[in-house]
Amino acid sequence: MSINKHSILTLISLFFVLIFLLINGLFWIALEHFAREYEIQQHHRFHFEPQERMLLDHKPFPIFAPPPPPPLSVSLKSSALFPIWIVFITIDLLILAFYGFLLKKLSPLHRLKEAIIHFQEGDTKLNVPIKSKDEISQITSEFNQVLEKIAALKEARSLFLRNILHELKTPIMKGSLTADCLNESIERERLIQIFSRMNYHLDEFSKMEQFSSGEWKLNLQEYRFVDILDHACDILLCDKKSITIKGEDSILIINADFELFAIALKNLIDNAFKYSDETPTLIILSHSIEICSVGEPLSDANHLFSKPFNRTYESSVNGLGLGLYITNSILNKHGFKLKYQYNSGLNCFKIILNS
Structure with missing residues (x-):
């Protein structure tokens, strides 16, 4: 030792x-x-x-x-x-x-x-023995109490999440079955896609809860970036043609968790669509991926992505808080970095793969 x-x-x-x-x-x-x-x-x-x-x-x-x-x-x-x-x-x-x-x-x-x-x-069922009344024993006693509170909160959160997922999955499942029974039409396909996306979002919430609580274990494998991009577009129900892609023929290989990295990429593309009226641009390089869109620059408080929400920017119609925080957390878990730059009216988010 x-x-x-x-x-x-x-x-x-x-x-x-x-x-x-x-x-x-x-x-x-x-x-x-x-x-x-x-x-x-x-x-x-x-x-x-x-x-x-x-x-x-x-x-x-x-x-x-x-x-x-x-x-x-x-x-x-x-x-x-x-x-x-x-x-x-x-x-x-x-x-x-x-x-x-x-x-x-x-x-x-x-x-x-x-x-x-x-x-x-992950073991919250601990009880450190206390045998004296000095300062260390007082700290230990407080630690035991904190563990009990955290264990109770974690159990309550898990129960709340399971109830939410159960209550939402039931109507989504019924709506999906109803859409399957409709006659063939564009509206039927659209409804099926919507219910499918809602069901995926519920699974995504569950994954994010596991990820934020530290229970999610990365399943790292090598994937082509274009395959991850296709999956991110499927989640957003958007066509790749709605994105200007530079370097699509690149054979960039990423060692990543397929689902989590797709969620991180999806959040960046989704923000590019939400906060710009023009087509976003995705640039695939050998050691980085960049998503750029026309728009107003972010405030300095939003550059670190270290907080889930920033009230100076967040409002009832704005995001760019939780989504970027989740994306940054996922990339950090992979050992990657997220950088932001504003050049000539373009908001550019760069994923640096060799951090």
């Missing part, structure tokens, strides 16, 4: 190791210094004190030679160093005890991190 160098536990451990080494190093330096001082004192005592006593007693010659000074090992074992060893060992034990105490107090952070990772993967 790799060590996270930015982890709090790792930083605390390194700090205590440095402190432990520093204190022990300083102790050994002080011990060596004290031993040398002790040796000098012993040397001075055994060499000079007899001569001083001889001078005081007016004795012309010393009777006995002074004994040699004790070796360093003897001085280190002296009872004079015993208190220093006691202090040194006590400090080391206190440091180790405090380190163990901090690790025990911070260990819930690891469990909390694991719980957040599991929550990110």
Whole structure:
């Protein structure tokens, strides 16, 4: 298992190791210094004190030679160093005890991190144990409450979506069956197409809900862009001839989720139709796709597409909020980028494939 160098536990451990080494190093330096001082004192005592006593007693010659000074090992074992060893060992034990105490107090952070990772993967039925009353335990308690609320909201949203899809699918299915029973006519084909599109939109809502909640797994495969474009036009019930396509003969291959990428492309083409009275232009290049249409420029607040709605632009008749947000989210999920430029009266949205 790799060590996270930015982890709090790792930083605390390194700090205590440095402190432990520093204190022990300083102790050994002080011990060596004290031993040398002790040796000098012993040397001075055994060499000079007899001569001083001889001078005081007016004795012309010393009777006995002074004994040699004790070796360093003897001085280190002296009872004079015993208190220093006691202090040194006590400090080391206190440091180790405090380190163990901090690790025990911070260990819930690891469990909390694991719980957040599991929550990110979709497990909202978590309950991190709380065993104390410190700040970390308070954070854990709040996290448990948030998980319970999110789980309840997610279940309510899922139930609401299933009910909406069920209630809408029933009349759409009945309308589709009724249209099939009509005599052959242009109106019959039109009604069948309309009901088919409405049914597709319901499926699209379900896919977008799964995508926004992180439950949608990309099914990446290589497709010809022209095939994805055909599918996007089928969703819009529009003819490719209503779009000026440059580079249609291109053999551009895209590694993408067919359904999601078609939805993203559909949103851009749909906006080009909605907010322009002229034919939009689609340009297929080797590493990008560009959709351009004549119209007013977007406000600066709409260039990032990072919010589902922008109230400075959004109104009851305008879109360019949720559609662009969904498109940008889908492209980011693929590793692509969405760029906007306004040149010579043209709103141009470019999908950059090699981001």
